[in-house]
Amino acid sequence: MERETLQGMSATINLRQRIGDLTRTALLAAQDGGALPSFEVPADVPVEQSRHAAHGDYSTPVCMGLARLLRRAPLQIAQIVAQHMPAAPSIARVDVAPPGFINFTLEPTWVASTVGAILAAGDSWGNIALGKGARVQVEFVSANPTGPITIGSARNAVIGDVLASVLTAAGYTVEREYYVNDAGSKVRNFGASIFARYGALFGVDVPFPEQGYPGAYVTDLASKARDNFGRRYLEAQDRDSAVRELGQWGIQMILETVADDLAALGVHFDTWFSERSLYDTGLFDEILAKLRAGGFVVEHDGATWFRHSDLEKDAVLIRSADVIPNPEDRPTYLASDIPYLWNKLVERKFDRAIYVWGADHHGDVPRVQAAAKALGLDVNRLVFIIYQMVTMLRGGEEIRMSKSSGEFITLRELVDEVGPDPIRFMMLTRTVDVTLDFDLDLAVEQSDRNPVYYVQYAHTRISGVLRRAMEAGWDVSSKGDLSLLTHPSELGLIRKMLAYPEVLTVAAQSLAPHHLTTYATELASAFHAFYRDCRIVSSEPDEAELTRARLVLAQAAQIVLARVLRVIGVATPDRM
RNA sequence: GCCCCAGUAGCUCAAACGGAUAGAGCGAGUGCCUUCUAAGCACAAGGUUAGAGGUUCAAUUCCUCUCUGGGGUACCA
Structure with missing residues (x-):
């Protein structure tokens, strides 16, 4: 039976869940009483918010699904179930509508009373216990540390960060991780690029590598190297190791700015995980041996491949015999993904590892999954969020960027120009499955009409009202008689507030953070409607209680608005 | 060739495990500031959900095919 005493609720009311439970109870009761034949009652009864007021607040189509099974008309089943529906303080009426819906209308006084529970819950309002403390790692951004973060990583950064926040609010223990690709030939070329510019500063002609990085930031790094190290690397006996050291130093320098730039967007990581460490600790060799023992490794033309029956014709190259002369550079980046997943799931024991990848990496998903299987791990512990690409437009023209060409717009430039809030919000207004056009002119030009301001304005308006109320001598912290909240716009606002835990549940279960921006906009809209229709601070003497x-x-x-905005990671201004 | 994603209002996009009358913003239209911020609100306009089949009591949603766009396709990560 449901418990509805407000003080008994931990923090959050989940009406969808509650109505589903009520319906389930009714189904069981109808069975016990012989009104319905015996059948297996579904564990989860589908409940949705009604789209039209005529259909009440919530409804369930469950009876229509049972019609065939029970060989009864769905409407008849619905009537029987409705008759067995247990009474609940939250439900004013239960109606049956053709072809077999059961519609629930909330009790207005109960709705009004929940405002007190929300206020009491405060910052914990909406938090749900879905995760039960399970440990989840979200690995995201993980852009090459051979150059500054570009706007190409903005979507990844926001999706990963907000996903982590959503899961935290949903009761998971979450870690944010950045995978640092500090091994492989890219790093080598990066070091060689710095070295060439560095040499030039001393008038020494060092050939610039063919696959080098021509960006101006490389020259800046070279100057910094000259200031820090003088001629040390130029005079080094072993040019290869000098280049390598300079490359690693350059990566450290880049990572510092990467962390700063991401922080400017409001993104912070718990862990920066080094790809190199997978080799340094010997884990790579250990895992390779394990795969070999399992028969998943084949040698062909001197190269080493990972093969798995899931991969059809595909096989993953682990180690090449040629192309790259330096043996320590030989494993491919896909190869290191295999010990990395072992590190995540076995060494660090995350229950789930979430990868946030752009669509250009989706082809690697089956390979990593196959590797997990080959290592005897549960593939479902790996979750891949594949988001579609962002097209950057300026002046109606697509901007093509690449770090290797040195032509790109940095994330920092975008944040400085537009601010973090519009970027975060806009990146979350769409599902990850659709490509996104980001018009830079529009982002700047129309920034004050960005939907994020619409939501923030609602928050600001409330702050303004509360300020005015205090100035007028109202005790803002005091309680009020909530049963006076009867206006449709008041109840509409409260109902929308009550939907927050449901939205959070959906966002966490389907790992779809965009539901939050949609909801935030609806909640702001509900507040604006209330503001329009209901004078909050009244000067009428007989409206003191109502005030x-x-x-x-x-x-x-305001608490609920702030909760959503905090999860999205945008500011909750008191003035605009 | 094969694999993944998408196609919904003029534009950009929503639509929870398949539910009842498919919703917002922008743009264009008409109104609303002498009391809490007009970064707001109201009204009205805008749709064969790319096309064709199929499954279902019910399809924007699931399946098949076609068309269009984007991405991937083994040593750049």
């Missing part, structure tokens, strides 16, 4: 109640509502609404 008190509405001040409580306004505060509770």
Whole structure:
């Protein structure tokens, strides 16, 4: 049976869940009473918010699905179930509608009373226990540390960061990780590029590598190297190791700015994981031996391949015999993904490892999954969020960027120009499955009409009202008689506030953070409607009680707005 | 060739495990500031959900095919 005493609720009311449970109880009761034949009652009864007021607040189509099984008309089943529906303080009425819906209408006084629970829960409002503390790692961005973060990583950064926040709010223990690709030939070329510029500063002609990095930041790094190290690397006996050391030093320098730039966007990592460490600790060799023992490794033309029956014709190159002369550079980047997943799931024991990858990497998913299988691990512990690419437009023209050509717009430039909030919000307004056009002119030009301001403005409006109320001598912290909240716009706002835990549940279960921006906009809209229809601080003497109640509502609404905005990671301004 | 994603209002996109009358923003239209911020609100306009089949009581949603766009396709990560 449901418990509805407000103080008994941990923090959050989940109406969808609750109505599903009620319906399930009714189904079981109808069975026990013989009104319905015996059948297996579904564990999860589907419940949705009604789209039209005529259909109540929530509805379930469950009876229509049972019609065939029970050989009864769905409407008849719905009527029987409705008759067995247990009474609940939250539900005012239960109606049956053709062809077999059961519609629930909330009890208005109960709805109004929940405002107190929201206010009491405060910052914990909406948090749900879905994760039960399971440990989840979200690995994202992980852009090459051979150059500054570009705007090409913006979507990845926001999706990963907000996903982590969503999961935290949903009761998971979450770690944010950046995988640093500090092994392989790219790093080598990067070091050689710095070395060439560095040499030039001393008038020494060092050939610039063919696959080098021509960006101006490389020259800046070379100057810094000259200031820090003088001629040390130029005079080194072993040019190869000098280049390598300079490359590693350059990566460290880059990573510092990468961390700063991401912080400017509001993104912070718990762990920066070095790809090189997979080799240095011997894990790579260990895992390779394991795969070999399992018969998943084949040698062909002097190269080493990972093969798995899942991969059809594909095989993954682990180690090449040629092309790269330096043996320590030989494993491919895909090869290091295999010990890396072992490190995540076995050594560090994450229950789930989430990868946030651009669509250009989607082809690697089956390979990593096959590797997990080959290592005897549960593939479902690896979750891949594949988001579609972002097309950057300026002046209606697509901007093509690449670090190797040295032509790109940095994330930092974008953040400095537009600010973190619009970027974060806009990157979350679409599902990860659709490509995104990001018009730089529009982002700047129309920034004050960006949807994020619409939501933030609602928050600001509430702050303004509360300020005015305090100036007028109202005790803003006081309680109010919530039963006075009866206006449709008041109840509409509260109902929207109550939907937050449901939205969070959906976002966490489907790993789809865009639901939050959609919801935030709807919540702001509900507040604006309330603001329009209901004078909050009244000067009428006989409306003092109503004013008190509405001040409580306004505060509770602000809490929910702030909760959503915090999860999205944008500011909650008190003035705009 | 094969694999992945998408195609919904003029534009950019939503639509929870398949549910009832497919929703927002922008743009264009008409109104609303002498009391809490007009970065707001109201009204009205805009749709054969790319096309064709199929499954289902019910399809924007699932399946097949076609068309269009984007991405990938083993040593750049």
